[in-house]
Amino acid sequence: MTTAIANPASGMAWTLGGQALIGLNLTGLTAPEAMRFGTGQALSWEPTAVVLTRFADGKLTDQVAAGVARTLDTQGNETIPGAAHNSQTVVSLSQPTASAFVAQGTAAIGLDTTGLTAPDALRMAEGQHVSWEQTATVQTRFASGQLQETWGGTALRSLDQSGNETLTGSSLNSGMTTTMNNGSASAITLNGKAGIGVNLSGLTTPQAVRLGSGQTVAWEPTGVITTGYTSTGLRDANGSTTLRQLDTAGNETLSGALTPAGGVRLPTFSRVAIKGMSNLPIGTTLYDADDDAPAIYTSAGWKLAALNAIP
Numbered sequence: 001m002t003t004a005i006a007n008p009a010s011g012m013a014w015t016l017g018g019q020a021l022i023g024l025n026l027t028g029l030t031a032p033e034a035m036r037f038g039t040g041q042a043l044s045w046e047p048t049a050v051v052l053t054r055f056a057d058g059k060l061t062d063q064v065a066a067g068v069a070r071t072l073d074t075q076g077n078e079t080i081p082g083a084a085h086n087s088q089t090v091v092s093l094s095q096p097t098a099s100a101f102v103a104q105g106t107a108a109i110g111l112d113t114t115g116l117t118a119p120d121a122l123r124m125a126e127g128q129h130v131s132w133e134q135t136a137t138v139q140t141r142f143a144s145g146q147l148q149e150t151w152g153g154t155a156l157r158s159l160d161q162s163g164n165e166t167l168t169g170s171s172l173n174s175g176m177t178t179t180m181n182n183g184s185a186s187a188i189t190l191n192g193k194a195g196i197g198v199n200l201s202g203l204t205t206p207q208a209v210r211l212g213s214g215q216t217v218a219w220e221p222t223g224v225i226t227t228g229y230t231s232t233g234l235r236d237a238n239g240s241t242t243l244r245q246l247d248t249a250g251n252e253t254l255s256g257a258l259t260p261a262g263g264v265r266l267p268t269f270s271r272v273a274i275k276g277m278s279n280l281p282i283g284t285t286l287y288d289a290d291d292d293a294p295a296i297y298t299s300a301g302w303k304l305a306a307l308n309a310i311p
Contacts, residue, residue: 083107266294274302 005013016023026034037043042054053062063069071079077095083105093100103110113121124130129141129150139150147159158166164182170192180187190197200208211217216228216237227236233247245253258264269277271290277297284297294305 277302 003013035043037055040054040056042049042052045051045053050066051064053060055061059071059073061069061071068081070081075095076093077098091100122130124142127141127143129136129139132138132140137152141148141150145161146155148155149157154168155166156168160166162181164180164185170190178187211229214228214230216226219225219227224239225237227234229235233245235242235245237243241255242253243255247253266285266287268287268289271288274286274288274295277286278301280297282297282299286295287293288295288304291304293307295302296305
């Protein structure tokens with residue numbers, strides 16, 4: 001039946017009273033719209049009509065008390081006055097100017113993901129960031145192949161997909177072995193002011209620094225004055241010119257003059273010991289303690305140098 005009500009001022013359109021198994025049975029209707037409400041009309045859930053559902057002003061509103069309501073607008077935006085407990089729901093938002101989710105209020109924890117069985121507690125897309133304070137100045141993001149931590153837009157620390165870390169500031173490394181595979185960059189560069197460049201005094205290993213064959217220690221910014229070990233021995237160099245070299249047999253070679261402040265002291269041996277030495281480089285000079293004179297090794301063997309008193 002279609003019923004028209006002609007008394008708009010008083011009375012109800014339809015009133016059900018008494019006792020029944022079901023209030024209104026709509027299961028037999030062939031129309032999908034079991035009930036249709038006009039704009040602003042409400043479906044009340046209890047006798048006082050405080051708890052109700054209605055569509056008005058472009059919003060579907062569920063009300064449980066005066067001022068306590070949940071709304072869903074025609075754009076799919078939902079507003080709730082309390083907390084949202086979301087489970088097994090995938091939400092797609094098409095409002096680019098609004099926050100996807102804003103949590104406000106007082107709680108023991110902001111977002112509790114401890115009960116998730118998925119390893120991805122949070123997944124961020126390329127270029128998106130996590131902000132660590134209200135102004136969103138301090139952020140963590142993955143972009144351009146690097147995981148970055150930024151402050152005010154400046155990347156203070158970045159980690160690329162090869163495991164290379166870049167720090168803006170100081171690096172305090174403890175108990176780590178680092179392998180570098182970036183041949184065009186320094187393994188580590190220290191800048192700034194400090195009481196000591198690299199402090200190795202606390203190491204328990206006697207090898208404070210180990211260099212490979214051919215590697216050098218540079219003593220000034222341009223890297224011209226160096227100390228290093230090659231196949232010919234330990235050497236001090238100025239550019240490619242060896243200034244001083246010590247070979248594995250203990251022989252030292254100088255490119256310039258040796259000028260000891262206290263003079264030169266020859267190694268002292270007995271006459272018997274000196275005469276027992278042979279096949280030495282020509283010019284080897286020792287001091288003969290028995291003859292009280294220098295002994296020089298020549299092509300004809302050992303010779304004593306003639307000494308005269310200082311006038």
